[in-house]
Amino acid sequence: MINIHEVIETNKMIEQENLDVRTITLGISLLDCAGPDLNEVNEKIYNKITTVAKNLVSTGNKIQREFGIPIVNKRISVTPIALVGAAACKTSADYVTIAKTLDRAAATVGVNFIGGFSALVSKAMTTSDELLIKSIPQALSQTERVCSSVNVGSTKTGIDMNAVKLLGEIILETAELTKEKDSIGCAKLVVFCNAPDDNPFMAGAFHGVTEGDAVINVGVSGPGVVKKALESVRGADFEVLCETIKKTAFQITRVGQLVAQEASKMLNIPFGIVDLSLAPTPAVGDSVAEILEEIGLDYAGAPGTTAALALLNDQVKKGGVMASSYVGGLSGAFIPVSEDQGMINAVEAGALTLEKLEAMTCVCSVGLDMIAIPGDTKATTISGIIADEMAIGMINQKTTAVRLIPVIGKTVGESVEFGGLLGHAPIMPVNKFGCDSFINRGGRIPAPIHSFKN
Amino acid sequence: MKGMVINMKRTVITVVGKDQVGIIAKVCTYLANNRINILDISQTIVQGFFNMMMIVDATDATKEFDKIAEELEQIGIEIGVIIKAQHEDIFDKMHRL
Numbered sequence: 281m282i283n284i285h286e287v288i289e290t291n292k293m294i295e296q297e298n299l300d301v302r303t304i305t306l307g308i309s310l311l312d313c314a315g316p317d318l319n320e321v322n323e324k325i326y327n328k329i330t331t332v333a334k335n336l337v338s339t340g341n342k343i344q345r346e347f348g349i350p351i352v353n354k355r356i357s358v359t360p361i362a363l364v365g366a367a368a369c370k371t372s373a374d375y376v377t378i379a380k381t382l383d384r385a386a387a388t389v390g391v392n393f394i395g396g397f398s399a400l401v402s403k404a405m406t407t408s409d410e411l412l413i414k415s416i417p418q419a420l421s422q423t424e425r426v427c428s429s430v431n432v433g434s435t436k437t438g439i440d441m442n443a444v445k446l447l448g449e450i451i452l453e454t455a456e457l458t459k460e461k462d463s464i465g466c467a468k469l470v471v472f473c474n475a476p477d478d479n480p481f482m483a484g485a486f487h488g489v490t491e492g493d494a495v496i497n498v499g500v501s502g503p504g505v506v507k508k509a510l511e512s513v514r515g516a517d518f519e520v521l522c523e524t525i526k527k528t529a530f531q532i533t534r535v536g537q538l539v540a541q542e543a544s545k546m547l548n549i550p551f552g553i554v555d556l557s558l559a560p561t562p563a564v565g566d567s568v569a570e571i572l573e574e575i576g577l578d579y580a581g582a583p584g585t586t587a588a589l590a591l592l593n594d595q596v597k598k599g600g601v602m603a604s605s606y607v608g609g610l611s612g613a614f615i616p617v618s619e620d621q622g623m624i625n626a627v628e629a630g631a632l633t634l635e636k637l638e639a640m641t642c643v644c645s646v647g648l649d650m651i652a653i654p655g656d657t658k659a660t661t662i663s664g665i666i667a668d669e670m671a672i673g674m675i676n677q678k679t680t681a682v683r684l685i686p687v688i689g690k691t692v693g694e695s696v697e698f699g700g701l702l703g704h705a706p707i708m709p710v711n712k713f714g715c716d717s718f719i720n721r722g723g724r725i726p727a728p729i730h731s732f733k734n
Numbered sequence: 735m736k737g738m739v740i741n742m743k744r745t746v747i748t749v750v751g752k753d754q755v756g757i758i759a760k761v762c763t764y765l766a767n768n769r770i771n772i773l774d775i776s777q778t779i780v781q782g783f784f785n786m787m788m789i790v791d792a793t794d795a796t797k798e799f800d801k802i803a804e805e806l807e808q809i810g811i812e813i814g815v816i817i818k819a820q821h822e823d824i825f826d827k828m829h830r831l
Contacts, residue, residue: 282822284776284787286829287746291818345800348820534827 291348298504298566299532300350301539302559304340305480307487307495307552308332310359310396318368322381325364329356329385329394332494332549337390339546343539351539352501352701356386357485358396366408372415379419379426386425393468395485397428400475403437403724405446413443416450420465421457427483433473433670435677439725444670447471448663448719452686455655459688462696466685467650471666473673473680478553479609484646484681495552496544497609500536502528503558504565506596510574521575522595529556529599537604555609556600557645558592560620562703568592568613569622580615580623581632589613590643610679612645618685618698618705619650627706634665634708642672647681652696652705655688662686664715675728743793744773744822747806751815753784760809761788761817768802769794784815789822 293299313324333356340354358364361378369375379397386394397419399409416428430447433439451466458465470484477488480497487495509528513520536554544551560568569580575588593612601607615637617623626632634651641647647669653662666682673680687696690707697704747765749757758775765772770790777786795802803819810817 281774281789282746282825282829284778284785287748287787287825288778288780288785290825290828291748342800345803346821347824348818349824531828535824538823538827 302501303353360398362399362412375415383423395427402434417453431475448659473670498540502532525595526599533600533603553608554604556611567622579626579631610645616650618703
């Protein structure tokens with residue numbers, strides 16, 4: 281039988297160390313909503329989402345009450361809309377109507393984000409993929425809850441550099457259209473390499489075509505719990521450090537597994553995966569950067585950061601994998617700048633640069649995330665940054681992503697306030713040297729040699 | 735006997751706050767009135783605070799879990815302590831393989 285000290289330990293994690301379940305994400309296939317008539321497609325999408333996800337929020341709240349653990353977000357991911365809308369959408373404006381339908385459906389069922397306004401173009405873009413990508417600025421500026429992602433590369437296919445070039449322009453355009461709100465539209469747009477089909481985390485979530493009709497994926501959190509556990513092993517060697525992270529990750533993930541199974545049972549929708557990612561929030565004590573500091577760095581970004589992050593990420597996986605029957609999604613430590621107070625502090629102290637963040641993304645999920653850059657950054661420069669990050673993913677057979685926010689009208693020395701979980705961020709300097717001729721070549725980068733395993 | 739215990743709908747009730755006369759009596763009276771059976775009680779002092787834990791069987795409870803949790807919380811507010819009711823599973827999963 282459970283003893284009082286175990287009960288106290290669990291409740292301390294919840295009450296004082298910000299242990300929570302970050303998201304229950306319901307993936308819904310919209311493939312059966314496709315058709316040639318746009319109005320009909322929109323109607324089918326709305327009806328399907330509001331039917332399948334009808335009880336999502338109330339179920340999440342019920343689980344929260346029964347176990348006494350906060351479930352911060354209830355969200356929906358859908359089939360990449362470039363596939364669903366291909367037959368019906370003849371213009372980018374047509375795609376915007378679908379974005380608005382998703383927004384309306386999300387509002388009806390009470391979720392704060394819906395992901396899947398997406399295109400998978402890791403080798404090349406179809407006409408409809410291109411139309412969707414070109415509709416992203418309008419779609420994100422005219423909706424509240426819709427999140428968009430584009431997969432522009434994979435280890436198997438190489439990198440679609442035409443899409444990379446286009447997305448540099450799209451990101452700037454999205455920034456421009458949402459400049460009254462510090463270009464927040466870009467916070468809802470992720471560019472991926474090796475995007476997973478079952479990621480529960482926004483803004484990059486979509487319901488992959490390899491998935492079933494509907495699925496429950498859960499993202500756990502708990503950087504504060506890991507940080508607290510590491511406080512008790514200060515000065516101990518790496519073996520003790522790693523074991524402590526592993527045990528803590530196991531405990532955190534077990535909670536995620538429990539919540540996922542309960543949600544699956546209550547909603548009568550199959551359980552997909554638990555995503556092991558350590559996801560920070562802007563709250564003090566809920567920071568991945570603070571874990572790195574606890575491991576022994578003055579700030580995230582100091583020499584040793586990449587090694588510390590590598591071991592953290594690896595131990596989280598080792599502990600987490602045994603705690604859940606299915607692990608998937610992104611599963612690694614997140615290092616978003618604006619959403620992590622320790623990261624913000626590191627940037628403000630001058631310890632953390634864009635280049636160091638890029639190095640860090642080689643050893644963790646997911647990529648250059650929630651980074652505010654000057655609004656006058658050139659489109660080709662943004663494309664260059666994306667290409668670098670995609671190359672890291674392609675060569676290392678891992679997911680990488682870019683979520684940059686060029687803040688129109690602001691530059692280095694200023695900061696932006698996005699509010700809520702998106703946090704705030706100092707604007708980071710970008711390398712001033714150009715890469716126009718590189719980006720303007722067009723075409724695609726071939727798949728790397730180690731992808732030929734057959 | 736053991737098989738039965740495992741099948742029960744078990745809930746953990748925790749009480750945290752300043753020690754005072756009658757805390758356990760108040761909670762136990764409420765549980766008895768709502769046909770909730772107490773299986774185990776333990777208590778300890780952590781950093782000067784009174785911590786009590788009860789494992790109860792709510793299989794025959796006359797009210798829904800939500801209602802019980804809410805009313806216990808209210809009793810806590812009245813006597814100046816924090817009372818929480820949580821399904822045992824969360825502790826079990828976290829601390830047992």
